[in-house]
Amino acid sequence: MSASQATSKVAATPASPLTARIAAEFAAAHAGSEPQRQDGAQALDTRPRVAPQALRARREAALQALMDSGLPTSRDENWKYVNLRPLEKVRFVPPSGAARPAMTAADLPAAVGKSRYVFVDGVLEPSLSSPTTAAGVVVTSMKVTAAHSTAAGVAASGVGGATPIVGAANDDALPGDLRFALLNEAFATDGAQIHVARGTDCAICVELVFVATAEGKAGASYPRVSFKVDANARVGLIERHISFGSDANFINCAVDVEVARDASVQHYRVQQTGARAIWFDTLTAKLAENARYQVHTVNLGALSARSTVYVKLLGERSEVGVFGASVGGKNQVHDTFALVDHIAPNARTNQSFRGIAGGRSRVAFNGKIVVRKGAHGTDSSQSLRGLLAGTDAEIDVRPQLEIYTDDVRCNHGATAGKLDDNMLFYLLSRGLDRETALRLLKWAFLEDVVSKIEVPELRRQIEASLAGQMNESAALKELL
Amino acid sequence: MLKIDNLQVAVGDNKVLNGLSLEVPTGEVHAIMGPNGSGKSTLAHVLAGRPGYTVTGGSITLDGKDLLALEPEERAHEGVFLGFQYPVEIPGVNNVYLLKAALNAARKHRGLPEVDAFEFLTLVREKMQLMKMDESFLSRGVNEGFSGGEKKRNEILQMLVLEPKLAVLDETDSGLDIDALKVVANGVNTLRSPDRSVVLVTHYQRLLDYVIPDHVHVLVRGKIARSGDKTLALELEKRGYDWVIEEAA
Numbered sequence: 001m002s003a004s005q006a007t008s009k010v011a012a013t014p015a016s017p018l019t020a021r022i023a024a025e026f027a028a029a030h031a032g033s034e035p036q037r038q039d040g041a042q043a044l045d046t047r048p049r050v051a052p053q054a055l056r057a058r059r060e061a062a063l064q065a066l067m068d069s070g071l072p073t074s075r076d077e078n079w080k081y082v083n084l085r086p087l088e089k090v091r092f093v094p095p096s097g098a099a100r101p102a103m104t105a106a107d108l109p110a111a112v113g114k115s116r117y118v119f120v121d122g123v124l125e126p127s128l129s130s131p132t133t134a135a136g137v138v139v140t141s142m143k144v145t146a147a148h149s150t151a152a153g154v155a156a157s158g159v160g161g162a163t164p165i166v167g168a169a170n171d172d173a174l175p176g177d178l179r180f181a182l183l184n185e186a187f188a189t190d191g192a193q194i195h196v197a198r199g200t201d202c203a204i205c206v207e208l209v210f211v212a213t214a215e216g217k218a219g220a221s222y223p224r225v226s227f228k229v230d231a232n233a234r235v236g237l238i239e240r241h242i243s244f245g246s247d248a249n250f251i252n253c254a255v256d257v258e259v260a261r262d263a264s265v266q267h268y269r270v271q272q273t274g275a276r277a278i279w280f281d282t283l284t285a286k287l288a289e290n291a292r293y294q295v296h297t298v299n300l301g302a303l304s305a306r307s308t309v310y311v312k313l314l315g316e317r318s319e320v321g322v323f324g325a326s327v328g329g330k331n332q333v334h335d336t337f338a339l340v341d342h343i344a345p346n347a348r349t350n351q352s353f354r355g356i357a358g359g360r361s362r363v364a365f366n367g368k369i370v371v372r373k374g375a376h377g378t379d380s381s382q383s384l385r386g387l388l389a390g391t392d393a394e395i396d397v398r399p400q401l402e403i404y405t406d407d408v409r410c411n412h413g414a415t416a417g418k419l420d421d422n423m424l425f426y427l428l429s430r431g432l433d434r435e436t437a438l439r440l441l442k443w444a445f446l447e448d449v450v451s452k453i454e455v456p457e458l459r460r461q462i463e464a465s466l467a468g469q470m471n472e473s474a475a476l477k478e479l480l
Numbered sequence: 481m482l483k484i485d486n487l488q489v490a491v492g493d494n495k496v497l498n499g500l501s502l503e504v505p506t507g508e509v510h511a512i513m514g515p516n517g518s519g520k521s522t523l524a525h526v527l528a529g530r531p532g533y534t535v536t537g538g539s540i541t542l543d544g545k546d547l548l549a550l551e552p553e554e555r556a557h558e559g560v561f562l563g564f565q566y567p568v569e570i571p572g573v574n575n576v577y578l579l580k581a582a583l584n585a586a587r588k589h590r591g592l593p594e595v596d597a598f599e600f601l602t603l604v605r606e607k608m609q610l611m612k613m614d615e616s617f618l619s620r621g622v623n624e625g626f627s628g629g630e631k632k633r634n635e636i637l638q639m640l641v642l643e644p645k646l647a648v649l650d651e652t653d654s655g656l657d658i659d660a661l662k663v664v665a666n667g668v669n670t671l672r673s674p675d676r677s678v679v680l681v682t683h684y685q686r687l688l689d690y691v692i693p694d695h696v697h698v699l700v701r702g703k704i705a706r707s708g709d710k711t712l713a714l715e716l717e718k719r720g721y722d723w724v725i726e727e728a729a
Contacts, residue, residue: 428553432581443573
């Protein structure tokens with residue numbers, strides 16, 4: 001199939017120069033068969049790599065949806081904090097694995113738990129991974145799944161068995177903005193598909209590490225996770241994003257989560273990409289009856305990080321916790337948009353954010369809760385707090401509520417400000433040096449969120465990283 | 481010995497202390513009394529180095545060392561302790577962590593190694609027993625959710641662990657019921673020794689029934705208007721402050 005035939009299916013209306021280039025890159029990349037990696041990743045799966053038509057159709061659908069909607073601009077209210085300019089320099093096609101730097105386990109953060117899957121520029125690296133042995137837990141590389149499905153005569157469902165993003169994007173009940181997830185769908189070549197069987201109990205179950213190595217001009221990294229948890233299971237998932245080397249990576253991550261009835265999930269997400277990295281992220285989650293999902297996000301790295309979170313509470317008495325901590329320094333931008341959609345009655349939301357902006361950084365958290373007609377008995381609370389720790393830093397915390405039913409309880413609180421002078425003086429008067437006192441207070445500020453991390457080893461690692469990050473961005477003195 | 485000489489302090493354009501002079505020899509307990517707005521708390525804060533006060537004249541020395549030249553934490557290292565009238569709540573900072581960090585900061589200044597974990601806990605438990613504090617206090621955030629009385633006890637606990645050279649207690653008796661007052665007084669009395677000085681800032685005579693001062697000073701409009709022994713406190717209790725204010729006028 002020629003490039004022109006491929007593009008013919010994707011009408012690049014109303015093409016901005018950027019989306020037109022995306023379409024052109026897509027067409028060029030898919031002109032032949034699936035792009036293949038020329039590295040060790042192939043060792044895992046030696047079967048002939050077929051690009052199933054269904055997968056291709058799905059990618060094209062995603063691309064078409066993206067062309068129709070266009071990428072966000074800074075004029076979009078929900079995107080005004082994100083620096084979208086780096087997109088102009090990015091090559092959207094994943095990099096060829098050929099130029100990848102050599103990496104060993106020593107280059108990665110210490111593993112938490114026994115099973116770990118490492119993805120390099122979005123593609124599974126078996127030599128760095130240790131597969132799970134937990135009963136009831138199946139982790140599959142999506143790349144392999146596609147081939148398997150074809151071999152078994154089952155229509156492959158795109159990048160693995162992941163829920164198609166186009167479907168989710170068209171879902172009226174989810175008034176979300178999945179444009180970057182569509183971009184992921186169009187280009188991702190691999191990802192982690194995790195299925196947890198009914199009744200499984202696995203507290204620290206799987207750890208995913210996504211390592212970005214490529215320079216954005218050479219190619220983009222598309223981490224993809226599809227996480228399905230069956231009824232009555234109780235699991236924990238750790239998801240990390242890091243960089244290897246100091247290139248300006250472009251990372252565009254898409255994660256979808258489904259939690260079945262009576263299941264309980266702890267999802268830990270740590271973004272520690274490099275100082276020049278551009279990180280986009282879209283997380284969608286659906287909760288069934290009496291399901292419990294807690295997502296803990298710690299944002300430390302990247303030059304610019306944007307996370308878009310959509311949680312749908314579809315089942316009665318389902319419960320979601322969205323906990324975020326973000327520490328920005330220098331000229332970093334951290335922006336999170338988190339929407340929880342209460343569709344079923346008697347569901348609960350707990351949204352809690354603590355952000356510290358030092359140096360010239362900008363830290364934003366936009367937390368929105370929609371209570372739909374019929375979602376009576378909704379109980380939601382939002383506590384969003386920002387701390388300004390640099391003279392040119394910016395904090396923006398915004399709780400939003402949209403309520404279309406009676407009989408709900410929705411609390412919200414948002415504050416943005418400096419460290420409390422009285423607290424500081426109290427600590428100094430006890431003999432603590434200024435540096436220690438400031439660090440302690442910033443620490444205490446984040447503690448509300450960090451203390452909810454129930455995995456001791458992970459918490460220890462995160463606390464160590466936070467301590468390091470805060471030490472660097474201690475421009476606080478100027479303010480006090 | 482604490483020596484304050486002709487101290488003048490302003491808060492913004494407002495002159496609060498107007499040439500205050502006071503000497504507290506080592507080993508003595510002095511009570512500073514006075515009507516509202518006479519500058520009692522300002523004196524306590526200025527001794528500890530709280531920002532927001534401008535010293536426009538005079539001097540403060542502790543054993544010959546110029547306190548005004550020191551940062552709050554350096555004053556603490558020199559042995560100054562301020563017991564707050566309104567102890568600050570710091571959620572997220574553990575009580576026991578603060579105690580240990582404060583003790584180690586003081587030890588570091590004296591050239592001593594960090595305190596041994598076991599010795600530290602033994603010391604803290606002993607002092608907590610004295611202050612009739614439950615062990616659960618240790619694991620809570622600093623003053624977080626403490627009642628007024630618990631906060632004051634916690635201040636005295638910190639003082640007992642840090643063993644300051646000069647303890648300045650700012651209305652530590654306010655808001656205490658009689659049982660708590662006795663516990664707090666007992667804590668202060670424990671600390672009394674020939675090598676320590678205590679400055680008790682108080683509005684009422686009540687505390688002085690339990691902590692007997694060597695001297696009592698009455699502050700009026702930012703100056704010491706009258707000094708005496710413990711009987712002065714009793715007289716103030718009976719007659720109020722008006723007569724001292726009139727005398728000072």
